[in-house]
Amino acid sequence: MTPRRSVLYMPGANERALEKAKTLPADALIFDLEDAVSPDAKESARERVCAAAASGDYGKREVAIRVNGLDTDWHDADLRAAAQAGPAAVVVPKVNSARDVMTIERALELNGAPEHTMIWAMLETPVAMLHAEEIASASERLTVLVMGTNDLAKELHAEPAAGRAPLVAGLSLSLLAARAAGKQILDGVYNDVQNLEGFEAEATQARQFGFDGKTLIHPGQIEPCNRVFAPSDEAITRARKVIEAFEKAKRDGDAVVTVDGRMVENLHVAEAERVLALAEAIKAR
Known part of the structure; x- marks a missing residue:
């Protein structure tokens, strides 16, 4: 990126x-x-x-x-x-x-x-x-x-x-x-x-x-x-929480994933990954 x-x-x-x-x-x-x-x-x-x-x-x-x-x-x-x-x-x-x-x-x-x-x-x-x-x-x-x-x-x-x-x-x-x-x-x-x-x-x-x-x-x-x-600190923190919650749900076999009361789906994980990738690319500059 x-x-x-x-x-x-x-x-x-x-x-x-x-x-x-x-x-x-x-x-x-x-x-x-x-x-x-x-x-x-x-x-x-x-x-x-x-x-x-x-x-x-x-x-x-x-x-x-x-x-x-x-x-x-x-x-x-x-x-x-x-x-x-x-x-x-x-x-x-x-x-x-x-x-x-x-x-x-x-x-x-x-x-x-x-x-x-x-x-x-x-x-x-x-x-x-x-x-x-x-x-x-x-x-x-x-x-x-x-x-x-x-x-x-x-x-x-x-x-x-x-x-x-x-x-x-x-x-x-x-x-x-x-x-x-x-x-x-x-x-x-x-x-x-x-x-x-x-x-x-x-x-x-x-x-x-x-x-x-x-x-x-x-x-x-x-x-x-x-x-x-640039992604805000808040956006980066939330992105990490979304990915961690989704990975944990997969390990535990949970069908429903929520973060801060909101349902998380694959599309939210993809967006979270994009946010973190952008933050890393900016940091690398």
């Missing part, structure tokens, strides 16, 4: 930001060649980002490169350079179909990407929401779906609303697709970097929905994000 609680975008044109990223406690970093880089800086940013990704200087942090979209003039060169740099993943914006995924996969293979370089597909449009299952299932090399909530809101003509009500349908469809295909899924960014209370509320909502983590745009969001998406 790979923890991806906090996944921080870093602007690829900013050398100081790439250097600072070596000290940040994010689970993963996305070196961005898309939105954070102006057209006249695309080529220099590409060289800088690929060198950083290939350096091995980021410890246990997972390093991904976000390339420009398939319909841009920079996409082919970005993907070629990223494949040769061999990051943990290539993040591709505005993936709308299984065909897009297969095109990206072929390009990575043709350009010599190592087997460990995965595809993270960004779902940002109504078309992507309606084809999320086929996108998620298109390739074993695709391991993570990333929500592009800002672009989705724009495409929907949605207004800000409590609980992100206009986005819930898209978030839910994408989450269903990820789980059906056995992939991880990351929530989109929270724009108000000064409002940590609002950020934590949105991260908590995402965790309650079932997301594995959240993409971030500011280092100040890392600590609350790591905390929200």
Whole structure:
């Protein structure tokens, strides 16, 4: 299990930001060649980002490169350079179909990407929401779906609303697709970097929905994000109690298992095992 609680975008044109990223406690970093880089800086940013990704200087942090979209003039060169740099993943914006995924996969293979370089597909449009299952299932090399909530809101003509009500349908469809295909899924960014209370509320909502983590745009969001998406001490204690009670019941031949007055079934044991595995994976980082 790979923890991806906090996944921080870093602007690829900013050398100081790439250097600072070596000290940040994010689970993963996305070196961005898309939105954070102006057209006249695309080529220099590409060289800088690929060198950083290939350096091995980021410890246990997972390093991904976000390339420009398939319909841009920079996409082919970005993907070629990223494949040769061999990051943990290539993040591709505005993936709308299984065909897009297969095109990206072929390009990575043709350009010599190592087997460990995965595809993270960004779902940002109504078309992507309606084809999320086929996108998620298109390739074993695709391991993570990333929500592009800002672009989705724009495409929907949605207004800000409590609980992100206009986005819930898209978030839910994408989450269903990820789980059906056995992939991880990351929530989109929270724009108000000064409002940590609002950020934590949105991260908590995402965790309650079932997301594995959240993409971030500011280092100040890392600590609350790591905390929200990590199992609490209470959850770990309960998970251990569930597993111990279930194992004892099997040994004793009991047909009914309860913990704190609640019935325990196989599905609760599986969830308890997932919680403990995540806690151990986080500890190992």
